[in-house]
Amino acid sequence: MLSCYLFLIISLMISFRDVRVSTFDLSCTSPVFTPSALVVKYGDPANVTCVVCQKDCSGDSFGLEHAVGKVTQNGTTMIWTVDRLTEWDTFVVCYYNNDAGAQCFSILDITIYQPPESVSISFVNHTGMMFENQQYTLQCSVQNVAPVQNLTVTFYRGNTALGHLQSNSEEKKPVNETFSLNITPSREDNGAQYWCETKLELGPSGPQRPPVVISEKLPAIVHWWFTDPSCTEFPVFTPSALIVKYGDPANVTCVVCQKDCSGDSFGLEHAVGKVTQNGTTMIWTVDRLTEWDPFVMCYYNNDAGDPCTHILDITIYQPPESVSISFVNHTGMMFENQQYTLQCSVQNVAPVQSLTVTFYRGNTALGHLQSRSEKKKPVNETFTLNITPSREGDGAQYWCEAKLELGPAGSQRPPVVTSEKLPAIVHYGPELKEPPNPDVITITEGDTLHLNCSSVGNPSPSYTWTLPTNSPSYSGSVLTIKSVGFEHEGQYICTVSNPIGTVTKEFNIDVQVNSIPYIIAGMILGALVLVGLSVGCYCKHN
Template sequence: MCRLQHFLLVFMWLPGEVVLQSLSDCGPSAPEHCIAAEPFEYGTIGQPKELSVQYVIPSGFTVSLIALSKPRDDPVPDIQISLITPPNAPIIGGAFQGDVEVTDTGTADTRTLTLNILAVAADDLDRYTTLIQYAGDDIFVATTTAMLAVPVPPNPILTISGYTTGVSAGQSLPLTCTSTQGKPPAQVTWWKSDVEQQQAVYSNTPDASNQGDAMSVLTLAVQPANNQETYQCRVSQLGTEKGRQDLQLNVRFLTGTPSLTGHTNPVNSGSSLTLTCTSGNSNPPASITWTRVGGAAPTGTDQPQADGQHGGKITSQQISLTNLQAQDNGAQFKCTATNSQLGQNHSLDSSTVSINVRFYLEGSSITGYSGPVTSGSSLTLTCTSGSSNPPATITWTRVGGAAPTGTDQPQTDGQHGGKITSQQIRLTNLQARDNGAQFKCTVTNPAVSGSEEKTVTIDVQYAPTNAQVTCNPSDLSDLREGGRLVCTCTADSNPAAQFSWIKDSTTGPLPTGAVVDSTAGTLTFSSLDRTHSGEYSCTANNGISPEATSSGITVNVKYAPVQPTIVSNATTVEEGDSIHLTCQTTSNPPASYSWTKQSGDLPDDAREETVDQTSVLVIPSLTKDHSGTYICTASNILLPGGTTKEYNLNVLCESAKIT
């Protein structure tokens, strides 16, 4: 195949006025403002590629010469082609037809010259030069170049710098992601949860061939909320992603002063009391120390850590004060939470509390149900008391029925030295009958009067059942063309079902004129016709298996006979021959047929036979007298008078035979 090496296109133009603002300074003193092109273009071997050049024609000038070339050594094109086509017509480069196409389009003063390489080959990867020669009071030349190259993917290994193993809240953290050796340099972006971080700063360092490194710097003002967040560096080139790398942050922080609970008032002599110190949210987990004002505090006992916000931990520790006496009344305690990785200045003290015994009941809750459940599944409901001293008792009831027996769960420590009591009931094989059932737990503290109740209502979702169809009119035995029929499908389900209809046990589009409302479950025929006849059934589906399908209903649309047709078994008959005249029509119910002869009776030996809803008139031995017009009449209950068809029978004399 010939490839474009050098070619010259010569055009003559009428003077134009420059209207393109970006090239508005075009003229002999600024020819670089007359023409523009992308300095680098990228193509794929074997694929088409367009190279476009935009140029303007200043007022008072015409274009006397346009030259396009891609020389490696010789900058002067050695092929010239005179333009004899209109200025806006596509131009095929002479001997290079089939390899490249050149078009020049636009207005009189703003033009776009396009070189379309039909299939890029290795020798097309070169620097392309476009030269425009202008003629007016002066003659001047404007040129531009574009390099066509194959892109070079960047190094698949990304480099993220600026972070090692952790960072403290309040610090500024610059994260730098670097991609190397892309041609063109890659586009580097930062993302979090599939949201691009627009504040990141992008830069690149290409060489003369437009190959080089690229980087993006994302600077974060680190807060506790950034802990365990994953940031992702993505690298793309020419619109195609080339790689990505994740970075998860470990942020060190300590938020909120510790709380001290468990103190009550009054305290009876000889009683015991447990104080609990709970730290604020901390990463890594905080350590807790105790202080007793004017005395020595007991050693604390660590409790299981709890999850805090932003991946932090909440640390708890208890001290047990036993055999309290009158002299202990008013004793003051405080606790201190420290995050050692934040340094000595990152310790927080609780408020100071005085010993005071008090029994009370806090709020209770029911957990284990967060939304609808499917029939056949099981559910465990947990009733949890508030903090109580002494521990509360729990009972379960089912509104309007019997509730299962509850099972006590291990108690946990609550605020102010109280206990949290839990009890569970297990609901198995939930069915449609359980939908809307209400379960109530009652929490009672014998130390105080009154009780507290919590109720939960169960939403059991189940598959459709008992799909049924009712129609209006309900009598389907006398449906006629042009009449209206509405059939409604219903089913018992939760959530409400969507309905679909099929005809004759076949999926696919229903006949024209059949309208389905999948929510209401209706199948509507505004004007019945014969194509609507068949067996219809509906299916209810609410996303829970199995579906429910109704029994079929039969739609039998009655219509009058159409004009019958008469077909003879012979085109020419003679005396002595027999003839079979077959009369046929379509109708519902099937038509009745009768034969008559115009101006006379049927031949004595003629007989009528019914075959597959057709009527055949048989005349076994024709005579000349049998010639005439025979009439077939088709009728049914919708057209008692019937519809007719005539047949002209001409019996030839035996002497008319051709021998």
């Protein structure tokens, strides 16, 4: 029975690694692990000591459950050791039964880590020289690292940190992950070296010098158009920025200059589409915009021979192909006041940095999330949110909404895609509806007794009554005795149970003598005496 109970506990708790110690009863004094948490490199040895209890152990009903390794015992002290820790989902549970019969346990918090096997840096969809004031995406690829949620990636230009990124993944086993950062180089960056650094931040229980792996250095060659301060005007695009759905047509007009153009030294550079010209006005059109990194630049040389340029700001978007919601590592019923993780999976969306994901319970917004990715092309992204359901949430429906917020130049009705509805079944222990009873309930002999033990719970609770000696057995939420006698005096205990928990309610009944029949009998007797006396007197006088 105990092993089955522990298996249920471990199954429920293994997903909640931030819960370090759990007990089922407030009377429990938790077993104590030393150290209180383990941070172990994959393949290294490990050991921990558990003092099960100091004084409250009941017989031999204590021990230490473990998935790997071995246990040695010295009284109520358990020592767990493993020569090579190679299980990513291992568990160690220390438990005992106290004198009240409650089962008390602690689950050891174990973090198994593996530094990155390799780290590399590159540009996304770009090689060779770069142009000043154009946006490029740096990509840091990290191979075979765990746990990835503890990884911090920092991008550098020379010795200058450009940004710190972390993963949204909750995966415990080694993964490959890519982190990206947008940069807009200037002429001062020509010849600079870009690189990235990964650091596993494992907290106070981890190595005092966190594992660090760095990439190679990536040199940057930056080309620029020289724009002299003597330029009195710059090319003007209409509209000033383009936001285009992938595959749609697009067009823009550029007035190169009004008065400062020098001969024929002006034009419009473009990667796709075509250009028509009317004097110093350039019109760029494309039938289907299917390039994720298009480039449109309007330029001219002024009378001094200096170039003046303007690069069009273009955003290409694609609404999510699909949006779905689920629980992470959980199916079926949930338990009140336990933590669960909702997951919203968004497929094939761009640009993901413009995406806002909102989680809902019914019509109530639970949280808004955005991606840290700077990728321009369509990606699949997963967003997670922790929830702690209550009994009021039983039967509620969870869902998520993905909205592309494209700014004032975008559509006035941002593209929105919603997930299906995910119903929640929340189980919780019994709770009594009626307030506590007085210490003693006094009732008169012959009256009707009602003892109310009604409660709520999910699943619906069952009722068991413990009655005074010689009282009949009973089951149900309300016990009724139509005519109380002295044999019904005593203590009534109602036990309310469901698979989640048990509560009890006590009723102490005192039955008092019903004096009314005696008073009536006395009155009748008195009346009879008076009648007898009256008859006697009458007979005497006659």
